[in-house]
Amino acid sequence: MGILTTMKTCWRHRALIGALVTRQLNARYRGSILGFFWTFLNPIFLMLIYALVFRVYMRFDMDHYPAFVFAGLLPWIWFTTSMSEGANSLIANGNLITRAMFPPEILPVVAVIANLMNFVFTIPVLLVVFLISGIPFGWQLAWLPVIVAIQCIFTLALTFLFAALNVPFRDVQHLLTNALTFWFFLCPILYPLERVPDALKPVALGNGMGTLITSYQNIFVHQQGPGIAALFAMLFGSILLLILGDAVFRHYRDTFAEYL
Amino acid sequence: MRSRRRASGDVGARVHPASSPPALEVSHVSKRFRSHRQGSGYSTLKSLFLGKGRKQSAPAQSWxxxxxxxxxxxxxxxxxxxxxxxxxxxxxxxxxxxGIYRPDEGTIRYEGRLASLIELGAGFHPDFTGRENALINGMVLGMTKREILARMDTIIAYAEIEEFIDEPVRTYSTGMYMRLAFAIAVNVEPDVLLLDEILSVGDEQFARKCAHEIERFRASGTTILIVSHDLEAVKRYCSHVIHLEDGRVRNEGPAVEVVEAYRAQFAE
Structure with missing residues (x-):
């Protein structure tokens, strides 16, 4: 099956993936004085802005609202930056694809892993925010690696799909930018799932990211299990999506050099 | 990556008599590209949907x-x-x-590790240091991380950029950039080496270094294919040459004969 070949290729080039991930992490803040601290500062500022707008201006009443927003915002940032960087990764590295023996499938992987690293680095900050808010930690936090792994598969699947489609159809990245904005507001990140009208709950959860976000909120904010049935459905769906995304990628793979 | 190795005994149709089995064999290869002129081959989502909607009237793609x-x-x-x-x-x-493009027809075979220098320093990132770029570029050319780290000092010395190796490559002069890229490439130690037009890009000293490396590769049994406009260099290094014209082999044979015939064509 195609996906196994892709996995083998990625494994064979794991050292190159590692070097490119390091380069991407270093490149982002190179030349800035605060450097790596921007990894923490950016989501904190975003959380404070949302807390100000919704808590103060719109008088949204909810306990621990900033901590709640932060728990959903961090995985969302991982997802959305992986998607926009990944979809653009083949075009951005056209120089490598058209002039060297370079395996294109590692580029979306690099985008997802580099942003996963950023996400992992911000988890201690999340824990500090929870400590300050006085929210206790439950044993349910042990579910975190499982949720992260499923999000990884889900994000890789979509990144493969959009990276490949973006090469012959450059409209894709513009459509994706708008879709991601809409997607963000569809997910219960700024508002709790309970506030969503029952008729729209399938939309809030069924978009994939909604299920993952509520799982993070459950284990961090509510000290509950992540909703195992939904999570396993999500895992199954993500694997199917990865097979599809990989198939599309392989369909266009040999023509990338001609389009770039 | 696609494997193109094969047993060395099976030779197939031989274009010219060879004393040893071919390490690189291109046979009957054809390639065409979609024309990127506006409104023909360049596809947008719009053209995809419109094209699907009315297959009959869709214009023939130009190639x-x-x-x-x-x-x-x-x-x-x-x-x-x-x-x-x-x-x-x-x-x-x-x-x-x-292997950047796939042929529409014909086959390409080679033995062992192939390194291709289509552009010196392909994929160098301007904000990264010479050392960081050497690591990634070496891996792109097929070396392992360990191999590159083991040869890093050799690469730096060969490129003669000791004091700049930890500076970003955007601060490099063209010469330094090329010397670094070439130093990495010659340390790959491939079995088959493809060189595109790098003989004529540098100064006299760079050209001499290239010449020296080609001699060294040839002595160590590396198979080389050179693309160049530098006809004297082609005559000097190559045993067998093909002359391409409009994508077809117009002439082929011993280097001196083909180069002189090519020259005579312009003298007319």
């Missing part, structure tokens, strides 16, 4: 035939050459051998 029935054999340890005017298909041929 550019880049290579037609090109064959070439380089025996192990020898240096082959490709000459021809700009746009004759020389770089396309190298990209097909490298």
């Amino acid at each position: 550019h035939q880049a290579l037609t029935d090109v064959s070439l054999v380089v025996p192990k340890g020898e240096v082959g050459g490709v000459i021809g005017r700009n746009g004759s298909g020389k770089t396309t041929l190298l990209k097909l051998i490298t």
